[in-house]
Amino acid sequence: MSFSIAEMAKAARKASFSVANLNQQQKNDALEAMAQKLIERTELILAENEKDLIAGKDNGLTDAMIDRLRLTPARIEDLAGALREVAQLPDPVGRISNVNIRPNGIRVGKMRIPLGVIAMIYESRPNVTAEAAALCLKSGNVALLRGGKEALFSNLVIAKCLHEALEEQNIDPNAICVVPDPDRAVMNELMTLSDDVDLIIPRGGEGLIRFVTENSRIPVIQHFKGVCHLYVDSTADTNMALELLLNGKTQRTGVCNALETLLVDKAIAEQFLPLAAKALAEKNVKIHACEQSIGYFEGAEAATEADWDAEYLALEIAVRVVDDFDAAISHLEVYSSGHTEVICTQNYAKANEFTRRVNSAVVMVNASSRFSDGGQLGLGAEIGISTSKLHAYGPMGLESLTTEKFVVQGDGQIRD
Incomplete structure (x- = not known):
């Protein structure tokens, strides 16, 4: 059966409604289960990662790129640890702030809510698959992840492990969608699906980020380079x-x-x-x-x-x-x-x-x-950095993966 990015995006949108309503304990339990599943499936993950390493060497990837691509038992342990750290972070969803009482007695505040479906386009590093998925889940979002072809086997096996954990926790596995087709045409189509995708975060070289920024119909978090x-x-x-x-x-x-x-x-x-x-x-x-x-x-x-x-x-x-x-x-x-x-x-x-x-x-x-790093600045973890002055600016942690809605409470007030 041929793959359809449009159908994956629709499934992600459908899942976003239930994911947004998960409570903090449900999300934390899911993250713990995801971490444990990565440890349990270490041998399988390493076997699939080896396929990427062999292909990368055959295709002339640099030693630095191979190192970013390589997974080891220690790196998988670290990855599981990162998911557990995300579980320990304060949950921003549902938090109400800036409450004001107006002269007519209505109370006006702002509540943190998820963005919805967050697509991430990235290169090389399979650890990003699990880390981005964890940050999106904790903030009540669905992750739609398109990694590079050089890490395809690694990304897919990590996705398989995360899906197993989600199913065990009775959470829609479409909360984490990993694109199985690295064809550029799929990425190009993804960038047009504005009805189902709320935000795109490109993470990689300047060329990739500029291409996404110039071709996307969906808002893009930009970070071209760090001078x-x-x-x-x-x-x-x-x-x-x-x-x-x-x-x-x-x-x-x-x-x-x-x-x-x-x-x-x-x-x-x-x-x-x-x-x-x-x-x-x-x-x-x-x-x-x-x-x-x-x-x-x-x-x-x-x-x-x-x-x-x-x-x-x-x-x-x-x-x-x-x-x-x-x-x-x-x-x-x-x-x-x-x-x-x-x-x-x-x-x-x-x-x-x-x-x-x-x-x-x-x-x-x-x-x-x-x-200048999310972890070092107290965010716990980051999904990327924004230099585009959209709703987020700088290293992006959980709060940056949410937005705010106004919440108004009254006692029957009507406007004159």
């Missing part, structure tokens, strides 16, 4: 600035919260740049330097206009000396991708002004850009 900046202010503690630079750039390079540009106030450049040059050289970081900073770095390349909005995702960074605080802000206004910006400063007024004037999703004072 994260560190601005070293004239009053910065140089040792602190150096730690923030090294952690932000070299702790993990291929992630969206890694630093890509270093801005240095000219008043501190002569003091700070030699330290930065030595430390970055020890980590084998390639430097793209402006005219004022290039002399501090051995073997640096002259920065071009393209370097100021480049996302290297590698041991590579752009360096620019700016005249003052306002010049740093001006640079961010032109080149920020809206992800994360950091200031290192000992000046309280400048710290406050930086957080007020810089409108990226995450703005930090004297803290590493690597903290």
Whole structure:
């Protein structure tokens, strides 16, 4: 029988009504059952994952891609642990806030409700299948998941395990829908199903995200790239600035919260740049330097206009000396991708002004850009990050997978 994405979306929409009405205990029990099923089916999952690994090597996937694709007993344990962590998170659904009593006595509040059917289009990592499903279920949503062809066997076997758990808990297995056909035409059709799908979250490279954004008839959470900046202010503690630079750039390079540009106030450049040059050289970081900073770095390349909005995702960074605080802000206004910006400063007024004037999703004072992550920011887990200023901005946890409706209570009031 041929696969129909339209029929899957309709089944997801139907399931969304019952999933939205699950209580907290039902959802938590389901998540615990899902976690346990992954552990019980470890051998089956690893066998299917091996098929993806063999195909990936045959198709020339890089070692980094193979590593993202690979599942091990320890990684499956971690995945089960992540589902159990989601179960422990506060449930936002049904929470009422901002209650006001109007002059006529009616009480007006706002209640958190699920979005409905959330489609996710992603690449490579089979762990995303279970994690996204868990976050959607906990927030009362249905997950419609389209992974990449390189992880097809892994995604389908994980879906099988999750469905078994849902059925044991008497929950419609269509609460988690995994697309079994990786054909691009299926993805293209999915993006037209606005009657049954409420939101699309693309997670992967910039090319994938732009394609979905430009072709979808459904609202899209966008995050094209993370060009994260560190601005070293004239009053910065140089040792602190150096730690923030090294952690932000070299702790993990291929992630969206890694630093890509270093801005240095000219008043501190002569003091700070030699330290930065030595430390970055020890980590084998390639430097793209402006005219004022290039002399501090051995073997640096002259920065071009393209370097100021480049996302290297590698041991590579752009360096620019700016005249003052306002010049740093001006640079961010032109080149920020809206992800994360950091200031290192000992000046309280400048710290406050930086957080007020810089409108990226995450703005930090004297803290590493690597903290720009849902788990690190107290969300417990995240389904992605939004830089599109829709209903959610920044790392998206459970609350970002809900919206609000007005709830009005009265005693028979009528309008004059």
